[in-house]
Amino acid sequence: xxxxxxxxxxxxIQEGENATMNCSYKTSINNxxxxxxxxxxxLVHLILIRSNEREKHSGRLRVTLDxxxxxxxxxxxxxxxxxxxxxxxxxxxxxxNEKLTFGTGTRLTIIP
Amino acid sequence: xAGVTQTPKFRxxxxxxxxxxxxxxDMNHEYMYWYRQDPGMGLRLIHYSVGEGTTAKGExxxxxxxxxxxxxxxxxxxxxAAPSQTSVYFCxxxxxxxxxxxxxxxxxxxx
Numbered sequence: 001x002x003x004x005x006x007x008x009x010x011x012x013i014q015e016g017e018n019a020t021m022n023c024s025y026k027t028s029i030n031n032x033x034x035x036x037x038x039x040x041x042x043l044v045h046l047i048l049i050r051s052n053e054r055e056k057h058s059g060r061l062r063v064t065l066d067x068x069x070x071x072x073x074x075x076x077x078x079x080x081x082x083x084x085x086x087x088x089x090x091x092x093x094x095x096x097n098e099k100l101t102f103g104t105g106t107r108l109t110i111i112p
Numbered sequence: 113x114a115g116v117t118q119t120p121k122f123r124x125x126x127x128x129x130x131x132x133x134x135x136x137x138d139m140n141h142e143y144m145y146w147y148r149q150d151p152g153m154g155l156r157l158i159h160y161s162v163g164e165g166t167t168a169k170g171e172x173x174x175x176x177x178x179x180x181x182x183x184x185x186x187x188x189x190x191x192x193a194a195p196s197q198t199s200v201y202f203c204x205x206x207x208x209x210x211x212x213x214x215x216x217x218x219x220x221x222x223x
Contacts, residue, residue: 042214098143104154
């Protein structure tokens with residue numbers, strides 16, 4: 001079953017605006033990861049946040065994690081046309097379980 | 113350094129035919145994974161391997177078999193293809209406790 005659920009399913013914004021995507025999950029996690037998928041390509045890892053972290057930054061990306069609400073958000077600041085892609089969260093339950101469970105993704109379109 | 117390479121990139125099969133998808137990684141990663149991606153459903157794990165000679169079932173293993181005879185290769189087999197197996201298949205690999213690296217996918221259509 002899909003543990004992660006992204007919200008919204010699709011998002012269109014003007015270039016230069018900020019984009020926020022949310023992810024909710026159901027069970028305890030060791031870490032949560034965000035991936036980007038350009039059309040016709042494989043997923044590319046963006047950022048990983050561990051369960052004991054609340055916020056993490058990488059360039060124009062900011063990820064937050066609220067384990068009490070079982071939710072995470074990905075913020076992309078000053079969006080660019082090249083940010084147009086689908087974004088997926090993935091949860092790692094840890095404890096020797098080496099599997100990731102992916103959400104259904106948010107399709108982000110940046111309008112030039 | 114090619115990363116994760118999937119072969120073939122596209123394939124059309126008839127119902128009942130068999131085929132093998134090949135995934136090769138040159139990063140010496142221990143773990144390898146096969147996923148399928150269908151519209152609106154994200155990625156679903158078919159099978160995975162935590163090392164050479166090992167395989168395990170994922171979320172949707174029925175109708176598929178896998179083998180990991182060499183550390184760098186992970187093969188996904190369809191013994192008798194069905195239209196429900198029309199999908200995009202992704203392979204991924206990773207070292208322990210690190211993010212996954214993905215190939216660019218195999219687009220498989222079964223008529």
